[in-house]
Amino acid sequence: MPAAKRPRxxxxxxxxxxxxxxxLPSVNWTPISGTGILGFITYKVGMGTAIIxxxxxxxxxxxxxxxxxxxxxxxxNMKIFSIRFYKHKIPMGEIIVSNDKELxxxxxxxxxxxxxxxxxxxxxxxxxxxxxxxxxxxxxxTPDLIELAVSADNKLDFVKSLIxxxxxxxxxxxxxVKLLDVRGLTIGRGLSGPVKRFGITLKAHKSEKGVRRPGxxxxxxxxxxxxxxxxxxxxxxxxxxxxxxxxxxxxKISESDINPKEGFxxxxxxxxxxxxxxxxxxxxxKRQILLTPSFRPTxxxxxxxxxxxxxxx
Numbered sequence: 001m002p003a004a005k006r007p008r009x010x011x012x013x014x015x016x017x018x019x020x021x022x023x024l025p026s027v028n029w030t031p032i033s034g035t036g037i038l039g040f041i042t043y044k045v046g047m048g049t050a051i052i053x054x055x056x057x058x059x060x061x062x063x064x065x066x067x068x069x070x071x072x073x074x075x076x077n078m079k080i081f082s083i084r085f086y087k088h089k090i091p092m093g094e095i096i097v098s099n100d101k102e103l104x105x106x107x108x109x110x111x112x113x114x115x116x117x118x119x120x121x122x123x124x125x126x127x128x129x130x131x132x133x134x135x136x137x138x139x140x141x142t143p144d145l146i147e148l149a150v151s152a153d154n155k156l157d158f159v160k161s162l163i164x165x166x167x168x169x170x171x172x173x174x175x176x177v178k179l180l181d182v183r184g185l186t187i188g189r190g191l192s193g194p195v196k197r198f199g200i201t202l203k204a205h206k207s208e209k210g211v212r213r214p215g216x217x218x219x220x221x222x223x224x225x226x227x228x229x230x231x232x233x234x235x236x237x238x239x240x241x242x243x244x245x246x247x248x249x250x251x252k253i254s255e256s257d258i259n260p261k262e263g264f265x266x267x268x269x270x271x272x273x274x275x276x277x278x279x280x281x282x283x284x285x286k287r288q289i290l291l292t293p294s295f296r297p298t299x300x301x302x303x304x305x306x307x308x309x310x311x312x313x
Contacts, residue, residue, distance in 0.1 A: 008228070009198045009199050009200045009230055010197070010199065010230055012228065014238060015227065016227075017197070017233060017234055017235070017238065018233075018234055019188070019234050019237045020185055020237055020239050023144065023184075023185060023287070023288045024041065024145075024146045024183075024184075024288050024290055025183050025184070025185075025290065026147070027039065027149075027183065027290070027292060029127070029148075029149035031295060031296075032149065032292055032295055033151070033293065034151050034176070034177065034293040035151050035152065035174065035176070036150070036151065036152065036158070036171060036172065036174075037078075037128070037130070037148055037150060037162075037167060037171065037172055038148060038149040038150065038151055038292060038293060039130075039146070039148040039149070039172075039290055039291065040075060040078065040169060040172045040290070040291045040292075041078060041130070041131075041132040041144055041146060041288060041290060041291075042073040042074065042075045042275065042288075042289045042290070042291055043073065043074045043075075043076075043134065043137065043139060043287070043288060043289065044071065044072075044073055044184075044281055044283055044284070044285055044286065044289050045071075045072040045073060045264050045267045045270060045274070045285065046071075046072060046264045046265060046266065046267055046285050046313075047069060047070065047071050047280065048069075048070055048072060048311055048312060048313040049067050049068070049069060049070065049311075049312040049313075050067070050068055050069075050070040050249075050276065050278075050308060050309075050310070050311050050312070051065055051066075051309040051310040051311075051312065052065065052066060052067075052068060052248065052306040052307060052308055052309055053065050053066075053306070053309055054066055054305075054306060055305040055306065055307055056303060056304045056305050056306075057303065057305075059304075065309060067312075068248075068278055068306075069278075069279060069280065070248055070276050070277060070278055070279070070311070071276070071277050071279065071280055071281040072264070072270070072274060072275075072276055072311075073274065073275045073277065073281070073289060073291075074137055074270050074271075074272060074273070075169040075250075075272065075273045075274060075275055076132055076133045076134055076135075076136040076273070077132075077133050077136065077166035077167060077168055077169075077272070077273075078130045078131065078132050078166070078167045079098060079100070079130065079131060079133065079164075079165070079166055079167065080097055080098060080128050080129070080130055080159065080162055080163055080167075081096065081098050081103065081128075081129045081130065081131050081145060082094050082095060082096040082097060082098070082128070082129040083095050083097060083116070083126060083127075083128055083129075083159055084126070084127045084128070084129060084147065085119065085120050085123040085125075085126060086123060086124065086125040086126070086127065087122055087123050087124055087125075088124070089125075092120050092122075092123060093119070093120035093123070094129075095114050095116060095118070095119065096109075096110060096113060096114065097116075097163045097164075098113075098131075098163075098164070099111065099113060102131075102133070102135060102141065102142070102143050103131065103143060105141065105142040105143070106131075106142055106143055106145065107145075116156070116160060116163075119156065125155075126150055126155040126156060126159060127147050127148060127149050127150060128147070128148055128150060128159055128162075129145055129146070129147055129148075130145070130146060130147075130148050130167070131143040131144065131145045132144045132288075133166065136271060136272045137270075137271055137272060138269060138271055139286050140286075144288050146290065168273065169250060169273040169275065170273070172291070173247075173250060176293075177247070177293055178294075178302055179244045179245065179246065179247070179294035179297050179301055179302060180244075180245050180247060180277065180292065180293065180294060181241060181242065181243050181245070181291070181292045181293070181294055181295050182241065182242040182245055182281050182282070182289055182290070182291060183239070183240075183241050183289070183290040183292065184239075184240070184281070184282050184283045184288065184289040184290060185237055185238065185239060185240075185282065185287065186236050186237065186238050186240055186282045186283060187236050187237075187282075187283060187284050188235075188237035189235040189236035190234070190235065190236070191232060191233065191234065191235075192232065192233070192234075192235035193212055193213070193232045194212070194213060194214060194230040194231055194232055195213075196235065197230065197232065197233065197235045198230035200214060200230050203215060214229060214230055214231075217229050217231075240282050241295075242280075242281060242282065243295060243296065244294055244296075244298055244301040245277045245278055245279055245281075246277065246278040246279075246301065246304055246306065247275065247276075247277060247278075248276040248277060248278055248306055249275070249276040249308040250273070250274070250275045250276070251273070251274060252272075252273050253270050253271060253272060253273070253274060258270065258274065258276075258311050260313050264285070264313065265285070266284070266285040267285045267286060275291075276308070276311070278306070
């Protein structure tokens with residue numbers, strides 16, 4: 001009998017396939033380059049179709065108007081909650097610089113704040129714990145917090161200049177930021193079987209002990225079931241990253257209103273800044289999404305140039 005030769009179903013890259021315990025994933029900031037704050041918290045509004053003019057050199061549609069799928073994200077302002085000091089990638093101290101009342105919905109906030117004059121000595125890196133201001137939107141009031149890296153000649157002085165101020169989307173975006181990486185959680189599907197979870201083939205209709213299940217869980221020896229066997233379990237609510245998404249448009253809703261008359265489905269109307277990205281973004285409407293500069297930009301994506309014309313929802 002010939003041996004079956006085919007790739008296994010289900011990538012082992014993403015094991016274990018379990019429900020994540022936080023909405024905003026942590027990031028390896030070491031290889032990400034940029035200036036200023038290197039990340040921003042956004043909220044997914046939904047998808048639509050954008051009419052754009054393709055200005056990419058040597059493109060088959062150069063100079064023509066084309067329709068592409070896009071994702072709209074609302075981007076309320078952020079503020080800094082605390083400053084964290086590192087030495088050899090190990091935290092050595094943290095100074096809380098904000099005690100806004102919105103933070104009491106999320107964590108304990110001290111009544112009195114320390115000054116940065118008591119910063120620890122000997123640190124070699126600084127990061128900030130930033131929190132969003134979703135009260136500026138129509139979806140909720142509880143802020144989301146995440147640790148963000150900072151890139152500047154003098155990081156401490158740069159962070160001091162941001163304390164107590166609202167950080168806007170346009171402080172994060174600059175001329176160098178053309179491609180963005182998107183980090184977030186996928187839509188949760190709950191308990192799912194191996195056919196939906198791994199894409200295994202249905203067995204023949206006269207098979208014993210079920211059709212929507214693997215033909216064999218494991219060999220006789222070793223006498224145990226390996227973790228590689230496709231079985232039922234959690235599907236969705238996994239951390240995923242979309243790399244190198246093109247920025248189509250960013251703006252303020254007060255200057256360029258893109259809201260439909262009845263609002264966006266399952267979201268409502270955008271009330272603050274927004275950003276439009278080419279392609280899809282993981283997660284349902286209202287899901288927290290983290291934007292960062294491109295981790296590994298490609299030439300093919302970087303050379304694309306689009307001029308926004310119209311948004312169809």
